[in-house]
Each structure stands twice: as structure tokens, then as C-alpha cells.
Amino acid sequence: MKGRRVTDDAKRSGFSRRSFLRGGAAGALSGGLATGLLTGEAGAAAADADATETVGPGPVEIELEVNGVASRLAVEPRVTLLDGLRDRLDVTGPKRVCDRGTCGACTVLEDGRPIYACSRLMIESAGRSITTVEGLGSPDAMHDVQQAFVDHDAQQCGYCTPGFVVATAALLARHPAPSEPEIEAGLGGNFCRCGTYKGIRAVVAGGKGGGVTGG
Amino acid sequence: MRPFGYAAPATVEQAVGLLAAEGSEALAGGTDLLSLLKDDVERVDRLVALRGVAGLSGIELDGGMLRIGAMTTLQELRDHDGAIAALPALAMAIDGVASPQLREMGTVGGDLLQRPRCWYYRRGFGLLALAADGRSMVAEGDNRYHAIFPTGQARFVNPSSLAPLLVALGAEAVVHGPAGERRLPVEALYQAPQTAEERENTLAPGELLAGVEANVDGSRSAVYEVRQRRSLDWPLMAAAVTLTGSGPRAEKARIVLGHAAPTPHVAAAAGDLLSGQELTPETVAAAADAAVEDARPMSGNRYKVQLARTAVRRALGQAAGMEI
Incomplete structure (x- = not known):
């Protein structure tokens, strides 16, 4: 793991946001107004040469928090958060119905915000906190x-x-x-x-x- | 979904470099792209995730200039009191996306660059949906939701919630690419494709939409959508209007239709008719008629011509703060 920069988020969930993709392929700056909006200036924390690395299409090890539990698993980039929760982590509260972001049966909270788990790649939720109906x-x-x-x-x-x-x-x-x-x-x-x-x-x-x- | 690679760049420069490779697509909120990949309508070798790219998310209000990063979610924009106060029509446009989940996931850039909803395109027949003999499946098929201003063989409609308003405002798009930054009117982001290989946007390989900028000072705007139902669907027709000047007189009027043409449709004649005029039921009705004067509806969408008139009338009434 590299680039350890523990944020408040990460302290709560027990791992660094900048190392959520093991191998350090990505650096995510969560929320807020980043510096240099629309000017193309790189933020101070953004210069990370590894960020151009491509992972997949095979399984990629990721970390995320599901219902308060830190989870680590290897998923292909194409796996949706919904399928990863249901098929890999056995969290079957979110339901797969339309699978096209329309019906809402897969609704979960990501960092407290309601999203369609069918329309988020699980790898995109790496480093974040997911709450399903089981977690409520x-x-x-x-x-x-x-x-x-x-x-x-x-x-x-x-x-x-x-x-x-x-x-x-x-x-x-x-x-x-x-x-x-x-x-x-x-x-x-x-x-x-x-x-x-x-x-x-x-x-x-x-x-x-x-x-x-x-x- | 078919397998694909994934990269999560941290800077715009890295993202542009990754996007320049053939088979790479930008991933914003994913609400549209993932459905297209699941349905095998689009294929990618690699997704370039924009979620962690610095500088693409956020809202700045600087004097009368509103800057919105492309990765700002629709909900973040809706929750930004300053932006909504400066441009109340933003709320009218965003509230049309009546699903909290889509507002939380969907981004401003994703709204502007979402792919058309045309059901021939979504079934894999391509944007132009031409049969082997070159005839239009749309013109000869079920075109109830299609364009009343078809352009060549392009008969789909632009589905963006924000584009008509931004075009009416004369907003600029900020685009980053291998050659650096360029700015263009939001209107110029769009094109009606002439061939099966062309897309409905004008971004070149390696380019990404970084954000939009609009002068929101000194004008009154409104968006009116005609819908079949209030949630979980796209509108049938939408009109965005911007009026400069105060009181009942419009110094200059800009009227743009959404869901009417392959691009946001600038109803120039209608705007010109109102410019310098006092807004009355008569002048507004005349502008609404002018907005559809050159409409060429197909077999199943003649009703949309009247919806366009109504949308223009009601949007003008809301912008002018009067019952029309």
C-alpha cells in the first residue's frame, strides 16, 4: 500500500481512501470543491503517476465498508455494486429487478446518499461506505x-x-x-x-x- | 456486461491521455453508460473513471459568472443555494429528474452528454437506424417520441435536462483534450450525425468535458417540461427561455426546445419575434407558433408540435412571472 493519507472517512472505516485499490491505481478526492475548478490545474494531492495504471479486466482487489464492516474482495471492473453485494458478499437485501437504474429495488446508501446499486460499478465504490437495508x-x-x-x-x-x-x-x-x-x-x-x-x-x-x- | 479494463486517473491530463486510446470511454455517474454496456449497445476496452479527477467537481459563483464542474452531481447543484438563487431555472430543470438516486449519481457532464433514448438506437440499430436498403426505420416505424425537427437521417431527440437552458443562456463548455483547453458554446457540443460512425456530440477522441460556464446576471430564465408522468421518465417536450430586460418588455429573448430535435433546438425566429416586444398573451402565442413553424413531424409525433407550443408559452410565462 502506498500514498497513505488517512482521512476522517478512512479513519472511520479503517483504511486509507488512497489505497482502496490495492496497487494504488487510483486516488479519489471525495466531495467538496477541488482546487482549480475548470482551469485544469492539478490539485496538490493529485500528482500520482500510478493513477494512469489500467486494472482489469480480470479481478481487482478492492476494499469497501458494507454495513459497518470493512470488506476486502477481488472483483472484475464490470461487476456492479449490486451484483457484488448479492453474489460475493451475500448481502441480498438490495434486489435485482430492472438492473437499469429505473425501479429502485436495489437502492443503497453510498456515503449516506441514496444510489442505484445496479448502476454503480463496485470498483467505483471502493473506499466508500455502503449501507443496505440490512445495515439500517x-x-x-x-x-x-x-x-x-x-x-x-x-x-x-x-x-x-x-x-x-x-x-x-x-x-x-x-x-x-x-x-x-x-x-x-x-x-x-x-x-x-x-x-x-x-x-x-x-x-x-x-x-x-x-x-x-x-x- | 462484457469484460473491460478500468483506470482511475487523478488529473485531467492523465484522463485525457487515457481517453486518447481507442476503445476508451469516460465514466461519469454511470447511470446511462452501464445500461448501454449491459445491453451491448456500446462496447469499451477500458473505462476511464472521472470520479477521482481533481478539479472536475464543484460550483463557483463569481459575480454573475456561474461555473459548474462536469462531475458535479445534479443533487449537489440542486443543493447549492447560491447557484439556484442566481439561476432559479436550474431547479426547474433538475427537478425534472425526479429520482433522488439519479440526481445523486448523475452528473452535469453526464446529463449533457448522455446518449439518445431513441429505442432503435437502444436496440442496437444505430443512431440513424437505417435498414439495409437505406430506409429509415424511424420514419417508417414507431416514432412517437422522436424529432419534430429531424436533421437529415437523424431523427432521435437530444435528451439532456440542462442543455436547453444552458444553450438559451449562451453558456460555454470547457473542454480539455490532448491540445489543451478549448471553449465552445454549449450549443456547439452537439451535432446531428450524418453517418453511422458519427456521434451526436462533437468531442474528439481524448477530449473530455470539464465543465460549463454561464453568465447568469441580468436575465430571467425558465424551463417548462411536458411530461407523461412526473417521475421515472424523460419529458415528451421541453422549452427553455431566457429574457433580458426587466418588466413586461423583453430586450432579447432566446427560446430553445429539448426533446424536439437531434440537438437542442434553437427557435431563433421565435426569439427574434419577441425581442424588443412586450410580453402579452398575443405576442407569446405568436412566438410559440413561430417556434414550430418549420416543424416536420413524422407519422406518429404530430402531437409533439402542440406540446412544443405549450411548453414555449408556459416557459415564457414563468420567466416573465405572468399568467399566460
């Missing part, structure tokens, strides 16, 4: 949103539910007491073919006074 709570210790889905019977076949639960948690984290348009926009990236929207609305509306808070 367990059957014995459910997250408020999970409990509210049970209380309001907000599922039918249940296949879209893990994605809806994660999207709802993300919505309530952003808007603890969302308005009707905020609910529609906040859950606009998820489909339920059974049509359980009424129950899901009740879950979200519960956030206004019913004890559901953002996660």
Missing part, C-alpha cells in the same frame, strides 16, 4: 422506518420493499417532516408494482408526528 436495522432491532413499514403494512409481495425502506430513510434524513411534493419527489425513484403506495405514504407521513425519524 435487524429483525430484532428494527430501524424506525423498518418498524413503520411493518406497522402500516406497507408491503405486499415485498420485493421492492428493501429499496423503498432505504429510499424512505434517505428522504427522512433530508426532510424530517416532508411535504406532499417532497414525498413524491423523494420516493420518485422507486416503483411498487403491487401498488402499496398508500401504506408507504402512511409510513412517511408518520414522520411528522409518529416517531419515525430519518436514519
Whole structure:
């Protein structure tokens, strides 16, 4: 490992962001306004000759945090985060339905932000923190949103539910007491073919006074 | 997906060097490209990930000049109070992408350079979708969502949410390539391909879109999208307008249609008609008619001509802050 530059993120997840691709192929500067926007100036930390290295198409060893656990595995660059979670790490809460970034059944949080795991390469999530429905709570210790889905019977076949639960948690984290348009926009990236929207609305509306808070 | 290599450069220079090699494609948010790769519509030897490239992400507001890095996500832009206050029409355009997941993943550059949604292209028949005998599958097939301003054999529509607004504003694109930096009007990022080998954007091999810059001072803008449903779909038609001058009179008007042509469609005659005029229901209706005067709808999309009129009228009304 090289280029060890432990950030706050990395301290929390236990490894360096700049060494997440073992072999040091990449350096990611997370978020924020980098220096030299649109001027082409390299940032101070950016000059890393190894960053032009091409990895794959065979397996590449990566590190990422999944539901609070640091995970290390070797995946081909073409493996999506969704398939890597389900098939390699046995984290099967996120569901593979449309696999085209439309239905929302694969919704997970990446560094706290809701994304479609089917539309992210797992290698792109290296060094980041992933939370799936399993990471929000367990059957014995459910997250408020999970409990509210049970209380309001907000599922039918249940296949879209893990994605809806994660999207709802993300919505309530952003808007603890969302308005009707905020609910529609906040859950606009998820489909339920059974049509359980009424129950899901009740879950979200519960956030206004019913004890559901953002996660 | 077929196997491919992956590189994650740290600088624009490294990215440009990697992209110059044949078979390399830039990976931004991935929401469009991964679907194209899964469906085998596009093939790559290597993806060049832009997520970790320094200097491509962020928003600067400097006087009236708004600079947006190409890797800024749509959500980051929507959450930037300064940018939205300076250009409220940005919120109108971004809110049309009514999926939080897509706003979090999708980038400004990715929105501008996403590939067309044409279902012939998405089924592997190419951007022009010509049959072996040279006839247009689009013209003779199901073209309900296609162009009302076809250009040659290009009959798909530009799907970008931000491009019509940026073109109406006269924004510039900042492009980096092997020869360094060049700037061009956002409008000039796009072309209607003439051959099966050409793309719908004008970037050369090795070039990447670094960001956009727009002067947002002293004009009023609006975006109006006509949609079949509020989420999980692209609009049927969109209009972006920019008016300079205050009050009911427009010193200069720029009107641009999205989802209408293979490129963002500048309705120059409509803008000229309004320039120097007071905005009234009559002048606005005349501009809306002028915007579609030279429309050439196909067998199944005549309805989009009226949607374009409506979108222009409502966008003008919103920009001028009046009921029209």
C-alpha cells in the first residue's frame, strides 16, 4: 500500500481512501470543491503517476465498508455494486429487478446518499461506505422506518420493499417532516408494482408526528 | 456486461491521455453508460473513471459568472443555494429528474452528454437506424417520441435536462483534450450525425468535458417540461427561455426546445419575434407558433408540435412571472 493519507472517512472505516485499490491505481478526492475548478490545474494531492495504471479486466482487489464492516474482495471492473453485494458478499437485501437504474429495488446508501446499486460499478465504490437495508436495522432491532413499514403494512409481495425502506430513510434524513411534493419527489425513484403506495405514504407521513425519524 | 479494463486517473491530463486510446470511454455517474454496456449497445476496452479527477467537481459563483464542474452531481447543484438563487431555472430543470438516486449519481457532464433514448438506437440499430436498403426505420416505424425537427437521417431527440437552458443562456463548455483547453458554446457540443460512425456530440477522441460556464446576471430564465408522468421518465417536450430586460418588455429573448430535435433546438425566429416586444398573451402565442413553424413531424409525433407550443408559452410565462 502506498500514498497513505488517512482521512476522517478512512479513519472511520479503517483504511486509507488512497489505497482502496490495492496497487494504488487510483486516488479519489471525495466531495467538496477541488482546487482549480475548470482551469485544469492539478490539485496538490493529485500528482500520482500510478493513477494512469489500467486494472482489469480480470479481478481487482478492492476494499469497501458494507454495513459497518470493512470488506476486502477481488472483483472484475464490470461487476456492479449490486451484483457484488448479492453474489460475493451475500448481502441480498438490495434486489435485482430492472438492473437499469429505473425501479429502485436495489437502492443503497453510498456515503449516506441514496444510489442505484445496479448502476454503480463496485470498483467505483471502493473506499466508500455502503449501507443496505440490512445495515439500517435487524429483525430484532428494527430501524424506525423498518418498524413503520411493518406497522402500516406497507408491503405486499415485498420485493421492492428493501429499496423503498432505504429510499424512505434517505428522504427522512433530508426532510424530517416532508411535504406532499417532497414525498413524491423523494420516493420518485422507486416503483411498487403491487401498488402499496398508500401504506408507504402512511409510513412517511408518520414522520411528522409518529416517531419515525430519518436514519 | 462484457469484460473491460478500468483506470482511475487523478488529473485531467492523465484522463485525457487515457481517453486518447481507442476503445476508451469516460465514466461519469454511470447511470446511462452501464445500461448501454449491459445491453451491448456500446462496447469499451477500458473505462476511464472521472470520479477521482481533481478539479472536475464543484460550483463557483463569481459575480454573475456561474461555473459548474462536469462531475458535479445534479443533487449537489440542486443543493447549492447560491447557484439556484442566481439561476432559479436550474431547479426547474433538475427537478425534472425526479429520482433522488439519479440526481445523486448523475452528473452535469453526464446529463449533457448522455446518449439518445431513441429505442432503435437502444436496440442496437444505430443512431440513424437505417435498414439495409437505406430506409429509415424511424420514419417508417414507431416514432412517437422522436424529432419534430429531424436533421437529415437523424431523427432521435437530444435528451439532456440542462442543455436547453444552458444553450438559451449562451453558456460555454470547457473542454480539455490532448491540445489543451478549448471553449465552445454549449450549443456547439452537439451535432446531428450524418453517418453511422458519427456521434451526436462533437468531442474528439481524448477530449473530455470539464465543465460549463454561464453568465447568469441580468436575465430571467425558465424551463417548462411536458411530461407523461412526473417521475421515472424523460419529458415528451421541453422549452427553455431566457429574457433580458426587466418588466413586461423583453430586450432579447432566446427560446430553445429539448426533446424536439437531434440537438437542442434553437427557435431563433421565435426569439427574434419577441425581442424588443412586450410580453402579452398575443405576442407569446405568436412566438410559440413561430417556434414550430418549420416543424416536420413524422407519422406518429404530430402531437409533439402542440406540446412544443405549450411548453414555449408556459416557459415564457414563468420567466416573465405572468399568467399566460
